[in-house]
Amino acid sequence: MNLRAIAAIYRFEMNRFFRTLLQSFLSPVLSTSLYFVVFGAAIGSRINQVEGVSYGAFIVPGLVMLSVMTQALTNASFGIYFPKFIGTIYELLSAPVSFPEIVIGYVGAAATKALFIGTVILVTANFFVDLSVAHPVAMVAFLLLTCLSFALMGFIIGIWAANFEQLQLVPLLVVTPLVFLGGAFYSVSMLPPVWQKVTLFNPVVYLISGFRWSFFGAADVPVGFSLLAIGAFTAICLGVIWWIFRTGWRIRD
Amino acid sequence: MPAILTIRDLRKTYAGGFEALKGVSLEIERGEILALLGPNGAGKTTLISTVCGITTATSGHVTVDGHDIVTDFRAARALIGLVPQEVALEPFEKVRNTVRFSRGLFGKPRDDARVEEVLRRLSLWDKRDAQIKELSGGMKRRVMIAKAMVHEPRILFLDEPTAGVDVELRKDMWEIVAEMKAAGVTIILTTHYIEEAEAIADRVGVIDRGELLLVEEKDTLMKRMGRKQLIVELTAPIEAIPEALARHRLTLAPDGRHLVYTYDTHAERTGITALMNDVAAAGLVLCDVQTRQSSLEEIFVDLVGRKAS
Ligand SMILES: Nc1ncnc2c1ncn2[C@@H]1O[C@H](COP(=O)(O)OP(=O)(O)O)[C@@H](O)[C@H]1O
Ligand SMILES: [Mg+2]
Numbered sequence: 001m002n003l004r005a006i007a008a009i010y011r012f013e014m015n016r017f018f019r020t021l022l023q024s025f026l027s028p029v030l031s032t033s034l035y036f037v038v039f040g041a042a043i044g045s046r047i048n049q050v051e052g053v054s055y056g057a058f059i060v061p062g063l064v065m066l067s068v069m070t071q072a073l074t075n076a077s078f079g080i081y082f083p084k085f086i087g088t089i090y091e092l093l094s095a096p097v098s099f100p101e102i103v104i105g106y107v108g109a110a111a112t113k114a115l116f117i118g119t120v121i122l123v124t125a126n127f128f129v130d131l132s133v134a135h136p137v138a139m140v141a142f143l144l145l146t147c148l149s150f151a152l153m154g155f156i157i158g159i160w161a162a163n164f165e166q167l168q169l170v171p172l173l174v175v176t177p178l179v180f181l182g183g184a185f186y187s188v189s190m191l192p193p194v195w196q197k198v199t200l201f202n203p204v205v206y207l208i209s210g211f212r213w214s215f216f217g218a219a220d221v222p223v224g225f226s227l228l229a230i231g232a233f234t235a236i237c238l239g240v241i242w243w244i245f246r247t248g249w250r251i252r253d
Numbered sequence: 254m255p256a257i258l259t260i261r262d263l264r265k266t267y268a269g270g271f272e273a274l275k276g277v278s279l280e281i282e283r284g285e286i287l288a289l290l291g292p293n294g295a296g297k298t299t300l301i302s303t304v305c306g307i308t309t310a311t312s313g314h315v316t317v318d319g320h321d322i323v324t325d326f327r328a329a330r331a332l333i334g335l336v337p338q339e340v341a342l343e344p345f346e347k348v349r350n351t352v353r354f355s356r357g358l359f360g361k362p363r364d365d366a367r368v369e370e371v372l373r374r375l376s377l378w379d380k381r382d383a384q385i386k387e388l389s390g391g392m393k394r395r396v397m398i399a400k401a402m403v404h405e406p407r408i409l410f411l412d413e414p415t416a417g418v419d420v421e422l423r424k425d426m427w428e429i430v431a432e433m434k435a436a437g438v439t440i441i442l443t444t445h446y447i448e449e450a451e452a453i454a455d456r457v458g459v460i461d462r463g464e465l466l467l468v469e470e471k472d473t474l475m476k477r478m479g480r481k482q483l484i485v486e487l488t489a490p491i492e493a494i495p496e497a498l499a500r501h502r503l504t505l506a507p508d509g510r511h512l513v514y515t516y517d518t519h520a521e522r523t524g525i526t527a528l529m530n531d532v533a534a535a536g537l538v539l540c541d542v543q544t545r546q547s548s549l550e551e552i553f554v555d556l557v558g559r560k561a562s
Contacts, residue, residue, distance in 0.1 A: 002327070002360045004357050004358075004360045004361065004362065005357060005358045005359070005360055007357060008353075008354050008356075008357025008358045009358070011354075011357075012343075012346070012350070012354045015346065015350060016345070016346075019345060082343075083343075086341055086342075086343065086344070087339060087341030088341045088342060088343055090307055090335070090337050090341060091335075091341075091355060091358060091400070092358070093305075093306055093307045094305040094306050094307055094330060094333065094335050095330060095358040095359055096326065096327040096328070096329075096330040096331040096359060096360055097358060098327075248309060252306075252307065252308055252309050253267060253268065253302075253307075253308040253309070
């Protein structure tokens with residue numbers, strides 16, 4: 001293991017984040033506050049309670065998941081795509097670094113950034129609503145696994161993308177709709193019966209449901225399914241990465 | 254001592270089906286400077302990229318100090334520093350961080366003194382906290398060199414290091430190459446400037462269309478190349494070369510008006526003065542004198558041309 005290389009990649013990636021720290025910090029604070037003003041105060045005053053929780057509190061886990069997923073995904077995909085785009089990847093390829101080490105460096109940094117932003121949102125939300133966490137260990141585990149798995153997926157997208165359009169395609173056309181339709185702002189039980197069935201095909205439902213369960217102890221789907229879903233998702237991403245590693249797909253000519 | 258770099262029958266066919274390397278074999282001695290000379294598209298960059306791990310070989314074997322570049326890539330690559338042909342740098346990062354990053358990537362412990370030494374050597378110390386995007390083109394090239402040197406490689410690849418760089422940097426680069434050679438580093442550089450190969454290389458390899466046409470000691474090449482011809486044009490034609498000029502081994506052109514004298518520019522005495530004295534003593538009257546050189550360029554063009562036809 002070239003641990004120094006992993007540390008170098010990780011630090012280099014985090015530098016990119018620190019260069020724009022203010023923006024990295026302010027934008028989640030601002031967007032969370034806006035969500036609370038719009039959803040929490042305006043709409044929430046008409047909804048009152050969902051599953052025994054105030055609507056303001058109910059949307060917090062969904063909000064965190066929404067940001068964490070998109071941040072992990074975009075940071076990781078950009079992180080590895082950018083060196084391909086500007087040509088600095090030559091150095092990664094010619095260094096005594098293995099592909100798994102490259103993955104750990106980039107995915108680790110992207111997951112860290114997402115975790116940071118998730119935490120900022122949780123703290124900000126705490127100013128607006130009273131949050132209690134029923135299962136803290138599960139909460140942290142769900143958060144970490146989500147950061148990690150979406151960063152892995154982002155890494156794959158970054159390797160796959162041949163241009164900036166493709167880089168944005170998957171987050172825009174696949175992930176954002178799935179997350180919005182994944183019950184971030186509503187409970188599945190609030191949907192018409194048909195849609196309750198359809199929505200179960202959306203993997204994000206399981207993640208948000210599980211995460212919400214760790215806060216309030218109530219869930220749309222059994223928490224075991226949620227764990228299974230995120231475990232399976234992580235495994236699929238790792239499998240694809242392993243395949244890329246074997247074949248050198250889109251990395252080495 | 255065994256060669257530090259051994260390339261055996263290396264072939265590279267790109268995905269599109271283009272065969273960029275057609276079985277290159279080459280041994281590079283420890284501590285030598287090898288210049289790979291070849292026209293654009295010859296396969297110089299492909300050769301370097303394959304040895305360094307940027308592209309994968311279609312077939313063939315490469316070992317670096319005994320380490321196979323595929324099965325033992327860590328040990329092999331740790332010994333190599335690469336300055337690629339194109340400048341590629343993260344524009345928003347600071348000079349010092351970029352160089353520090355390279356050292357870490359190669360598994361070396363952080364060493365700020367070494368980073369400072371390298372940056373100073375490349376006249377970048379004043380710019381250490383500048384973002385890459387604030388640097389001039391020449392400075393960016395210097396950063397590329399700093400990145401390749403900072404992990405103390407034993408083999409340095411320079412892919413067209415002086416293409417389009419200013420005189421200052423070219424001079425610096427040659428000095429650095431000399432210093433590194435003195436420190437025992439093996440250097441492989443590609444160029445299509447013959448003077449560059451002449452100036453610094455120990456051996457010269459000529460590559461064209463994916464084939465290595467020759468690898469020779471520079472001095473041997475220089476001897477071939479160093480032959481010069483002095484052509485003496487006479488006002489009136491002569492039948493034969495006068496006896497008094499016999500020792501100069503001249504040839505007389507069929508028109509009887511041109512005497513051709515071949516000499517070695519690197520010899521201590523070229524014999525030109527003696528020849529001129531003898532020509533005057535023989536009573537020949539000159540109307541013109543000219544010299545021709547068979548340059549490495551000529552040898553090169555000749556070689557490449559012969560292969561092509
Ligand atoms: N990635 C690639 N895919 C397909 N062909 C390539 C690729 N890179 C280089 N080539 C081709 O291989 C040949 C050798 O290129 P290169 O090694 O860059 O030559 P040189 O460095 O000597 O100018 C050229 O004909 C070039 O077009
Ligand atoms: Mg080239």
